[in-house]
Amino acid sequence: MKKLLPVLFLIVGLGAGAGAGVFLGPGEKAEEKAEAKDSEYSEDAAEKKEAKAKPEKSEEETPSGSEYVKFPKQFVIPIVTKDHISALATVSLSLEAVEGSTEAVYSKEPKLRDLFLQVLFDHANMGGFDGAFTRPDNLAPLRKALNDVARNELGDIVKDVLIVDIARQDT
CATH class of the missing domain: 1.20.5 (Single alpha-helices involved in coiled-coils or other helix-helix interfaces)
Structure with a gap:
């Protein structure tokens, strides 16, 4: 049972x-x-x-006649102190450009990445990523230098360079 x-x-x-x-x-x-x-x-x-x-862009979100072009990869900047790498800074950038200029920006991406990296390396070598590196007075010279380089390369299609993300990782 x-x-x-x-x-x-x-x-x-x-x-x-x-x-x-x-x-x-x-x-x-x-x-x-x-x-x-x-x-x-x-x-x-x-x-x-x-x-x-594909959400529609409203006039409130984007100024008329503008579009944003995001660089697909982050910029990685070594921070050198006393002849060794003490930290790494990562920066994500986007361009505010004239509407319809995405292809022109992407066609110049390798050149722009090189120029932006040089500006970021110079900023790191001047101590721009030391201390409170996210303060507006510390980022203002970096923004201006990135804008100048972008406008020199692409002309009037660039309205602004946007720092989308910035971080520092000490080693």
Whole structure:
């Protein structure tokens, strides 16, 4: 009897599970609704989906005639003290540029990265990443130098260079 009881519970449990699956599972109506929903998917639905994926820029978010071009990789700057690397600074930059100039910026990206790195290295060598390096009076010369370099390379399509992210990691 002791060996028969677990087998009996197993059979009852399987029967109850199968019954619940049949009773609670999707019936023919649910399948018909799914097919109807698939057939309703039209070009209008595709357009709505694309519109959700690409949020529209409002005039409040972006000044008219501007777009932001983010550099895909961070800039990593070694901070050298007494002939050894004492820290690393990472900086993420974006350009505010005239609308429609993204391709022009990306076509010059290697040159801009080189010029920006030189400015960032100079800033590090002058002690710009020491102490309270995020204070506005410490970042102002860096912003000005980055803007000057970008405008010299790209001309009037650059409106501003934005420091999106800045961090320092001591070694």
